[in-house]
Structure formats: C-alpha cells, structure tokens
Amino acid sequence: MTERVKVAVVFGGPSSEHDVSILTGLQVLEALDPAKYEVFPVYVGLDGQWWTGDALRNRKNYIPDAALKRELVRVSLNIGASREGGRWLLREVGGGLLKRGKTFAFDVVIPALHGTWGEDGTLQGVLASEGIPCVGGNVGAMGLTINKMWTTGAAASAGLPVPATMYVARGQDVAAKLDAWKGTYPVFVKPNYLGSSIGARVAKDRADAEQAVAEVFRLDTAALVQRCIGNLVEYNVAVRRNRKGQLETSAIERPLRVGESLDFKDKYLSGGGLDKLGNKLGAAREGMASATRVLNPPELDAARDGQIRNWAKALFEAVDMAGAPRLDFLCDEATGEIWFNEINPLPGSFAYFLWEGAQEPVGFSELLDDIILEARSRMRSHARVVDPVANGGAIFRKRGV
Ligand SMILES: Nc1ncnc2c1ncn2[C@@H]1O[C@H](COP(=O)(O)OP(=O)(O)O)[C@@H](O)[C@H]1O
Numbered sequence: 001m002t003e004r005v006k007v008a009v010v011f012g013g014p015s016s017e018h019d020v021s022i023l024t025g026l027q028v029l030e031a032l033d034p035a036k037y038e039v040f041p042v043y044v045g046l047d048g049q050w051w052t053g054d055a056l057r058n059r060k061n062y063i064p065d066a067a068l069k070r071e072l073v074r075v076s077l078n079i080g081a082s083r084e085g086g087r088w089l090l091r092e093v094g095g096g097l098l099k100r101g102k103t104f105a106f107d108v109v110i111p112a113l114h115g116t117w118g119e120d121g122t123l124q125g126v127l128a129s130e131g132i133p134c135v136g137g138n139v140g141a142m143g144l145t146i147n148k149m150w151t152t153g154a155a156a157s158a159g160l161p162v163p164a165t166m167y168v169a170r171g172q173d174v175a176a177k178l179d180a181w182k183g184t185y186p187v188f189v190k191p192n193y194l195g196s197s198i199g200a201r202v203a204k205d206r207a208d209a210e211q212a213v214a215e216v217f218r219l220d221t222a223a224l225v226q227r228c229i230g231n232l233v234e235y236n237v238a239v240r241r242n243r244k245g246q247l248e249t250s251a252i253e254r255p256l257r258v259g260e261s262l263d264f265k266d267k268y269l270s271g272g273g274l275d276k277l278g279n280k281l282g283a284a285r286e287g288m289a290s291a292t293r294v295l296n297p298p299e300l301d302a303a304r305d306g307q308i309r310n311w312a313k314a315l316f317e318a319v320d321m322a323g324a325p326r327l328d329f330l331c332d333e334a335t336g337e338i339w340f341n342e343i344n345p346l347p348g349s350f351a352y353f354l355w356e357g358a359q360e361p362v363g364f365s366e367l368l369d370d371i372i373l374e375a376r377s378r379m380r381s382h383a384r385v386v387d388p389v390a391n392g393g394a395i396f397r398k399r400g401v
C-alpha cells in the first residue's frame with residue numbers, strides 16, 4: 001500500500017466568518033477518504049492561536065474553552081524551519097529543555113477558511129513561502145478576489161457584465177465622490193472586503209448612501225457604491241479544472257431569500273438554525289448546505305444557463321484561480337438581465353452540494369481528492385529554480401546545496 005497523504009485541515013481564524021469556517025472544516029474532515037489520507041484538524045482561534053487534537057473533530061467542543069484546550073496541543077508553523085524529510089511540520093509550542101515538543105507532519109493544507117485571514121491570500125502567502133501545497137487559489141488569485149473592486153475590474157476586462165460600481169475608501173471625500181456618481185438611486189452599498197452580507201444594504205437616496213458608507217467604514221476600510229439590481233434573483237455556480245485539465249461547472253443554484261437580499265441569516269441559519277443542527281459531523285444539512293435553494297432553476301433557459309457557465313469559466317481562467325470557487329451572479333427577474341457579482345474562492349461547505357447536483361455528479365470526497373492533487377502538482381510546477389547559472393558562473397560557490 002502506498003503511504004497515505006497527510007492533510008492538515010485549517011479552519012476558524014480571526015475572521016467574521018470564523019463560525020461558518022468551523023462547520024466547513026468539520027465537513028471536510030469527515031469527507032476525506034481515510035483510506036487515502038491521514039487527516040488532522042488545525043483550529044485557529046479568534047486570537048490567532050493554532051491548536052490541534054482529536055477533540056477538535058467533535059462539534060460539541062466549540063468554541064474550545066480553557067479546560068478543553070488542556071486536551072489540545074498548541075502548534076505553530078516555523079517559517080524557515082518547517083520542512084523535514086520531504087514533508088512539513090507543525091511543532092508544539094512551548095516544548096522545553098527536558099521535553100521535546102510533539103510534531104505533526106503534513107504534505108498539504110486544506111484551508112477551510114472564509115473571509116479575511118485565509119480566503120484572502122494571507123495564509124496562502126505564508127504557506128507558499130515554505131513551499132507548502134495549499135488547496136485553492138494562490139496568493140495572487142486570493143488577494144485579488146477578496147477585493148470586490150479589483151474582482152469587478154477583472155470581470156469587466158474578461159468580458160463579463162458588471163453593475164456600475166464606485167469605490168470609496170476611508171479618508172476619501174465621500175460627499176465629493178457621491179456628487180460624481182452618475183448612476184441613479186437607489187444604490188447598493190457594501191464593504192469592499194468583508195463577506196456574509198455584513199454591512200451591505202440598499203440606500204434609497206444620496207443622503208442614505210452617505211449614511212450607508214459611514215456604516216461600512218465602521219466595519220471595513222473601503223465601501224462599494226453600486227447600481228442596485230432591482231427584482232433581484234441570484235444565481236451561483238462553482239467551477240473547477242478537472243483531472244483532464246478541462247474547466248467544468250457545477251449545478252447552478254438559485255438561493256431562496258426571505259428579505260430583500262440574501263443576508264447572513266438566510267445564508268447560514270435557515271433550515272432550522274444553528275442550535276437545531278444535529279451533532280453528527282458531516283451531516284448533509286449543515287451550514288451553507290442547509291440554506292434553502294433551487295438547483296438548476298427551471299426558469300433559466302438554455303441560453304442564459306450556458307452564458308452563466310461560460311462567464312464563470314472565463315473569469316476562473318482570467319484570475320488564475322484554482323480549487324473549486326463559487327461565482328455569484330445577480331439577475332433582474334423582470335428583464336432577465338444578468339451581472340457578475342463576486343467570486344468566493346473557498347465557499348461555505350466548499351459548495352459540495354452544487355457538485356453533487358452537477359450534470360455529471362462529483363461527490364464531496366472526490367472533489368477533495370481532485371483539489372488536493374491539483375494543489376500538490378501546482379506547487380511542484382512552481383518550484384523555484386534556485387540558481388539559474390551553472391556553478392562555475394555563479395558569484396558564490398554552492399557547497400553542499
Ligand atoms: N448591486 C447589487 N444590487 C442588489 N443587491 C445586491 C447587489 N450587490 C449585492 N447585493 C445583495 O447583497 C448580498 C451580499 O453582497 P455580496 O456582494 O455577495 O457580498 P458578500 O456575500 O461578500 O457579503 C448579495 O448576495 C445580494 O443579495
């Protein structure tokens with residue numbers, strides 16, 4: 001039997017989407033095939049501390065308190081000293097003179113992380129600097145797509161329709177910017193970086209828009225003022241590159257909404273609420289998977305269905321994305337017009353239910369197999385050429401390198 005691949009599943013983190021990330025992390029831990037992988041959880045607290053231990057596999061233990069942490073091991077990634085024997089190591093924090101700290105070896109990281117810290121290129125950069133394969137987009141792709149303004153620009157240049165959008169950063173003259181806004185009202189105002197619909201709302205007129213921007217500035221460093229799409233319905237689709245190297249799309253979903261927009265509650269708490277979720281890990285109806293949705297909505301005719309899929313694939317390529325991101329679109333139900341909205345490179349539950357519902361269904365563990373394989377082969381192909389010149393022509397002789 002070949003040796004199993006060692007996988008570190010990282011989740012939690014100092015992000016507003018900390019709790020949702022725990023759900024995704026537990027689902028990933030459960031879905032990975034134990035015949036192929038040796039998996040361990042790495043929970044990152046809101047304070048940024050990294051912990052591992054079997055107790056982290058049980059959802060009843062969240063959020064770990066001081067008593068539970070005594071059952072866990074606090075670990076760190078030592079930059080410049082993480083590689084050992086062709087693998088990487090997490091090391092116990094606080095191993096002393098008498099006791100050598102425990103080590104945890106791994107071959108690849110799955111970041112089951114949403115939002116700032118982990119879906120934004122930060123963790124990806126740390127891992128890439130050590131040459132560690134990490135599932136999903138690289139530091140550049142993740143850094144680009146966490147920024148809604150940049151993503152909108154990339155989408156427009158790749159030929160996707162986007163709503164008229166204005167960027168306003170803290171410290172800028174908001175009144176002057178709104179004076180220059182050529183669009184009509186209402187507008188939609190939202191944070192540039194934050195997710196989960198936090199701080200996002202319709203603003204009915206200019207004064208209200210100024211107020212909404214001020215509200216965003218309490219949460220985020222920049223806001224977007226955007227043409228508000230009326231009669232809103234939303235369509236989401238996931239994209240990946242399959243083992244044959246072809247781009248493939250999942251089922252399209254239309255999330256069902258209660259209010260005007262899909263807010264945090266609609267997204268994560270519908271279908272009974274978090275408190276009612278069972279304790280069985282990996283139960284199919286958790287987190288994003290529990291939100292009510294229509295898969296392959298019948299009102300989407302073949303032409304618009306195909307259009308959404310082609311746009312999603314074009315943007316996946318244009319931003320050099322990897323993994324299985326979900327791309328979200330806005331549609332005016334009255335006119336049928338569709339605009340690109342945003343990319344979620346690491347969507348809640350990795351949107352596995354969209355893959356299960358694809359024309360050629362892909363199971364969650366198969367999806368994970370493929371994105372792990374992709375992460376490892378991408379890292380190998382990006383291995384740096386340490387010294388481009390032959391030893392004789394180099395400035396210094398490399399002895400024993
Ligand atoms: N231009 C817009 N017009 C109308 N509604 C919008 C617009 N942009 C976003 N929304 C609504 O707000 C929700 C959250 O915005 P989104 O850009 O997806 O940010 P995030 O999901 O990262 O919080 C969307 O799912 C949609 O319901």
Ligand SMILES: [Mg+2]
Nearest residue numbers: 196197328342
């Ligand atoms: Mg969204």
